Amino acid sequence: MESVAITLFPFLLAIVAICFSFCDANSNVLCIKSERNALLKFKNDLVDPSNRLASWVEGGDCCKWLGVVCHNSTGHINQLHLAAPLSVPHLDAPVTEWEAYHRSKNNSSLRGKINSSLLELKHLSSLDLSNNNFRSNIPKFLGRLGSLTYLNLSHAQFHGGIPHNLGNLSKLQYLDLGGNYLKPKSLQWVSGLSFLQYLDLSYADLRKATDWLLVTFQHPSLLELHLSACSLEDDPSPINVNSIKSLVVLDLSENNFSSVPMSIFGLQGLLSINLSSNSLEGPIPDYFRNISFLEVLDLSGNSLNSSTPKSLFSLNHLQLLNLSSNEINQDVSEILLSLSRCCLDCLESLDMAHNHLFGHLIDQLGHFKNLAHLSLAGNNISGPIPLSIGELSSLKFFDVSENQLNGTFPLCFGQLKSLETLDLGCNQLEGVVSETHFSNLTRLTTLAASQNRLRFQPNSSWILPFQCRIIKLGQWHLGPKFPRWLKFQKNLSVLDMSDAGISDILPTWFLNLSTQFEYLNLSYNQLTGGISHLNVREFVDLTSNRFTGPLPRVFPTLKYLMLSNNSFSGPLFELVCNPLRKGPMECLSIRGNLLSGEIPDCWNHWRGLDYLNLENNNLTGKIPPSLGHLNLSVLNLRNNDMFGELPSTLQFCTSLIILDLSDNHFSGSVPTWIGDKLSKLEILSLRSNIFDGHIPQKICQLQSLRILDLGNNNISGSIPKCFSNLSAMANKSNQNSYMFQWSITRTNLFCMRTLLVLKGRVDEYSTTLGLVTSICLSTNRLVGEIPKELGSLVELQSLNLSRNLLIGNIPDEIGNMELESLDLSMNQLNGKIPSSFSNLNFLNHFNVSYNNLTGQIPTSTQLQSFGNFSYMGNHLYGPPLTKNRSTNRTPTDGANNGSRSEGSNVNWLYVSIVLGFVMGFSGVVAPLFYIRSWRHAYYRKLDHIGRKLYMSWATMGR
Numbered sequence: 020m021e022s023v024a025i026t027l028f029p030f031l032l033a034i035v036a037i038c039f040s041f042c043d044a045n046s047n048v049l050c051i052k053s054e055r056n057a058l059l060k061f062k063n064d065l066v067d068p069s070n071r072l073a074s075w076v077e078g079g080d081c082c083k084w085l086g087v088v089c090h091n092s093t094g095h096i097n098q099l100h101l102a103a104p105l106s107v108p109h110l111d112a113p114v115t116e117w118e119a120y121h122r123s124k125n126n127s128s129l130r131g132k133i134n135s136s137l138l139e140l141k142h143l144s145s146l147d148l149s150n151n152n153f154r155s156n157i158p159k160f161l162g163r164l165g166s167l168t169y170l171n172l173s174h175a176q177f178h179g180g181i182p183h184n185l186g187n188l189s190k191l192q193y194l195d196l197g198g199n200y201l202k203p204k205s206l207q208w209v210s211g212l213s214f215l216q217y218l219d220l221s222y223a224d225l226r227k228a229t230d231w232l233l234v235t236f237q238h239p240s241l242l243e244l245h246l247s248a249c250s251l252e253d254d255p256s257p258i259n260v261n262s263i264k265s266l267v268v269l270d271l272s273e274n275n276f277s278s279v280p281m282s283i284f285g286l287q288g289l290l291s292i293n294l295s296s297n298s299l300e301g302p303i304p305d306y307f308r309n310i311s312f313l314e315v316l317d318l319s320g321n322s323l324n325s326s327t328p329k330s331l332f333s334l335n336h337l338q339l340l341n342l343s344s345n346e347i348n349q350d351v352s353e354i355l356l357s358l359s360r361c362c363l364d365c366l367e368s369l370d371m372a373h374n375h376l377f378g379h380l381i382d383q384l385g386h387f388k389n390l391a392h393l394s395l396a397g398n399n400i401s402g403p404i405p406l407s408i409g410e411l412s413s414l415k416f417f418d419v420s421e422n423q424l425n426g427t428f429p430l431c432f433g434q435l436k437s438l439e440t441l442d443l444g445c446n447q448l449e450g451v452v453s454e455t456h457f458s459n460l461t462r463l464t465t466l467a468a469s470q471n472r473l474r475f476q477p478n479s480s481w482i483l484p485f486q487c488r489i490i491k492l493g494q495w496h497l498g499p500k501f502p503r504w505l506k507f508q509k510n511l512s513v514l515d516m517s518d519a520g521i522s523d524i525l526p527t528w529f530l531n532l533s534t535q536f537e538y539l540n541l542s543y544n545q546l547t548g549g550i551s552h553l554n555v556r557e558f559v560d561l562t563s564n565r566f567t568g569p570l571p572r573v574f575p576t577l578k579y580l581m582l583s584n585n586s587f588s589g590p591l592f593e594l595v596c597n598p599l600r601k602g603p604m605e606c607l608s609i610r611g612n613l614l615s616g617e618i619p620d621c622w623n624h625w626r627g628l629d630y631l632n633l634e635n636n637n638l639t640g641k642i643p644p645s646l647g648h649l650n651l652s653v654l655n656l657r658n659n660d661m662f663g664e665l666p667s668t669l670q671f672c673t674s675l676i677i678l679d680l681s682d683n684h685f686s687g688s689v690p691t692w693i694g695d696k697l698s699k700l701e702i703l704s705l706r707s708n709i710f711d712g713h714i715p716q717k718i719c720q721l722q723s724l725r726i727l728d729l730g731n732n733n734i735s736g737s738i739p740k741c742f743s744n745l746s747a748m749a750n751k752s753n754q755n756s757y758m759f760q761w762s763i764t765r766t767n768l769f770c771m772r773t774l775l776v777l778k779g780r781v782d783e784y785s786t787t788l789g790l791v792t793s794i795c796l797s798t799n800r801l802v803g804e805i806p807k808e809l810g811s812l813v814e815l816q817s818l819n820l821s822r823n824l825l826i827g828n829i830p831d832e833i834g835n836m837e838l839e840s841l842d843l844s845m846n847q848l849n850g851k852i853p854s855s856f857s858n859l860n861f862l863n864h865f866n867v868s869y870n871n872l873t874g875q876i877p878t879s880t881q882l883q884s885f886g887n888f889s890y891m892g893n894h895l896y897g898p899p900l901t902k903n904r905s906t907n908r909t910p911t912d913g914a915n916n917g918s919r920s921e922g923s924n925v926n927w928l929y930v931s932i933v934l935g936f937v938m939g940f941s942g943v944v945a946p947l948f949y950i951r952s953w954r955h956a957y958y959r960k961l962d963h964i965g966r967k968l969y970m971s972w973a974t975m976g977r
């Protein structure tokens with residue numbers, strides 16, 4: 020597209036390029052006094068915080084002022100270039116809150132009023148006020164600057180309507196109002212601009228301006244039209260534009276079209292169409308023969324399906340084809356073959372990532388001489404990478420990640436001297452990669468090939484012949500020595516060498532690399548030694564190594580620190596109480612280490628922390644009160660040596676979804692505020708502590724609770740009848756799961772990893788998560804009868820009330836549940852096993868042993884499949900018992916252990932799956948986050964997966 024623009028407006032662009040920041044072409048002429056005064060008036064009304072207009076002073080030669088261009092002989096002011104320099108990289112789609120915020124803080128942008136003294140500049144042909152911060156309507160008087168040929172007011176925080184008298188600017192050729200918050204009611208005024216060639220109204224809300232299509236498509240001189248993100252919808256009345264051939268570049272991206280506006284195919288002069296990020300559905304229309312000069316076609320980010328139409332391959336000038344992030348279902352070899360017939364010599368960029376392409380890559384791929392950008396990531400393409408790839412001498416960007424490509428890492432990559440980005444991640448490539456593969460790739464900045472079965476063990480003196488920013492070789496075989504070839508990398512920012520068979524001491528030169536990492540993943544190796552400090556800005560994953568010594572010092576901006584399953588020892592004090600830490604940390608996971616001492620009480624500065632897992636350490640002391648000031652979603656302190664009552668500040672953690680304090684020595688009664696305040700809890704485990712008192716009725720308010728484990732404490736009293744209110748266990752749930760939302764809607768890296776792992780396993784996981792409902796009250800001192808109300812928890816899969824002092828009959832209602840595991844053993848229950856138990860068709864664990872039950876065991880598909888052991892210690896008879904009556908033996912230790920561990924295994928299997936799910940799986944997926952060009956596609960895709968996951972979760976009934 021840019022190339023088109025350049026051919027169309029050489030004179031304008033040349034001027035802009037020369038005068039963008041400072042114009043000094045006026046050495047011989049003096050400026051005209053009245054015009055100077057006008058400029059001074061204009062300056063007077065502006066707020067100029069960075070004093071950009073410092074050269075604009077009384078008495079000076081205004082032709083030498085910043086941004087002013089005078090005519091070289093008459094001295095009249097010709098051009099004003101007052102665009103603010105951008106402090107952030109300029110994106111095409113800029114009006115995000117984030118950018119608006121930055122822009123408002125951009126000190127070099129002008130603010131204030133635009134004085135109509137500009138009308139004095141009778142010869143002004145070019146006015147650029149873009150990127151400033153005017154926060155006002157577009158001033159009407161601009162419509163009276165009759166000499167203007169160029170007007171750029173883009174990204175300058177204008178709002179409101181567009182003054183119709185802009186239509187009086189009869190000489191205007193270039194008008195850019197994009198990136199503002201404009202809401203015109205009509206575009207009729209555009210018809211008045213009879214020399215207009217370029218129009219950009221992107222980000223204006225054109226919902227009311229229903230005449231947009233009529234006015235712009237039929238405009239006699241308009242060459243380039245940008246209406247991106249204008250809330251445009253399908254036009255009900257297509258117009259006939261056959262006779263007009265002016266429009267060359269058409270950008271309708273980020274609107275709400277559900278089908279391609281048919282009028283487009285009447286614009287026979289079109290060279291470039293951008294309809295990306297709309298809601299296009301169904302097949303790609305087959306009318307491209309009408310616009311056969313097309314060079315650029317971008318239909319990415321829609322829901323187009325079926326296969327590419329024949330007429331698309333009649334476009335024998337096509338340079339860029341982007342169909343990524345659609346649902347195109349076609350053999351990739353068919354597409355490549357067709358493209359090779361129409362566009363072998365012209366195609367420069369092909370992006371069909373994230374579709375449903377299948378089949379093999381063919382040799383013709385190597386024949387696209389000018390191909391510079393090729394992405395086929397995220398499809399189901401299989402087979403080897405063709406050797407002809409080596410012939411693509413222009414290739415800069417090559418991404419075939421996330422497919423099923425097999426075979427070797429072809430040596431021909433070594434010929435791609437222009438290559439900058441190579442991504443082969445998540446395929447099934449095998450074999451050995453050698454130094455030779457890389458020897459010619461001197462321009463490479465991204466080398467990504469994680470998740471293949473590749474091996475790379477270069478000569479120990481070899482060093483990488485290029486400076487990479489991103490290296491991702493997770494799951495490669497790179498060990499056993501730590502790769503020395505990284506030693507002279509100076510720009511490395513992202514490094515993934517997870518699960519790479521490295522069994523070595525982490526070298527000091529690595530810790531002292533001058534590079535500043537954003538992302539470092541060395542998880543799942545056997546790295547040893549201590550780590551004094553980590554120079555990483557955002558993400559560290561060292562999970563599952565053998566690091567020892569104290570916790571490393573970390574960079575204050577770090578957001579994710581994952582050190583689980585190592586042998587870090589000593590206190591948490593230095594990490595937690597470091598005064599530099601101002602709160603960006605979101606995820607801290609140090610489970611399975613040898614941390615000792617107390618959890619320090621200085622969490623006040625950790626406001627961003629969302630996930631805290633210190634499970635399986637040797638931590639002692641009480642829960643520090645300041646922990647309650649965090650906005651945690653997950654708190655796991657399981658299996659430490661902590662004690663004391665739960666601090667009442669914990670009730671302020673109202674975002675908690677998972678609270679696991681099991682296997683410690685916490686005491687006191689179960690606080691009522693858990694039910695009152697922690698209303699999002701889905702998993703509550705206080706198992707194996709010394710809690711006493713009664714189960715508070717308030718627990719029944721936890722509408723989302725799916726796992727309740729109070730087992731192995733000293734809890735007395737009766738089982739609350741109100742358990743029937745635990746609606747997540749009672750309803751065929753279409754209710755929200757906070758945990759799911761948490762892991763899906765967070766657009767943070769950590770969750771992206773989780774989700775990407777889930778890709779392709781959606782069903783498996785949603786089923787697993789569906790299984791997770793359980794109540795365990797085992798091994799306490801609960802008395803009274805089993806409330807029949809429990810029977811209404813029809814979504815409950817596991818119920819364990821064993822080893823209490825429960826009496827009375829087993830309620831019939833229990834038999835109407837859909838339990839997979841039921842343990843009532845070692846109580847004092849009497850009466851018969853209810854005949855309704857024959858309905859328990861999903862049971863795979865059942866135990867009623869050691870009660871006072873009598874009578875015959877009901878007959879069913881399940882009850883007879885359990886051994887004697889499930890029934891012993893009662894007065895029961897009938898199959899599966901071999902004798903007529905079971906004897907009333909006292910429980911033996913052996914039997915106890917069996918029963919208990921089995922019961923708890925069932926629960927904890929579920930729980931660990933859930934925790935595993937929430938925690939994500941280390942070392943699997945690449946840090947897409949840092950690759951701008953991918954991010955968009957991935958967010959879109961994730962959103963897709965997320966929605967799908969959520970749907971299957973929400974609608975799943977068992």
Ligand SMILES: *[C@@H]1O[C@H](CO)[C@@H](O)[C@H](O)[C@H]1NC(C)=O
Nearest residue numbers: 044045046047090091092093
């Ligand atoms: C003035 O500018 C015109 C084109 O804009 C150029 O042709 C001419 O040579 C210039 N004259 C002087 C004196 O610089």
Ligand SMILES: *[C@@H]1O[C@H](CO)[C@@H](O)[C@H](O)[C@H]1NC(C)=O
Nearest residue numbers: 401402403423424425426427
């Ligand atoms: C690649 O996979 C296909 C099946 O998908 C198989 O037939 C072929 O042998 C594999 N090639 C290699 C080199 O492993």
Ligand SMILES: *[C@@H]1O[C@H](CO)[C@@H](O)[C@H](O)[C@H]1NC(C)=O
Nearest residue numbers: 430431432433434455456459
């Ligand atoms: C690297 O370039 C040289 C010179 O062009 C060439 O001879 C060699 O084959 C290339 N290496 C690979 C692996 O292709």
Ligand SMILES: *[C@@H]1O[C@H](CO)[C@@H](O)[C@H](O)[C@H]1NC(C)=O
Nearest residue numbers: 588589613614615636637660
């Ligand atoms: C952790 O605690 C366990 C049990 O109290 C003890 O055996 C072990 O030595 C402790 N380890 C460390 C490193 O303190």
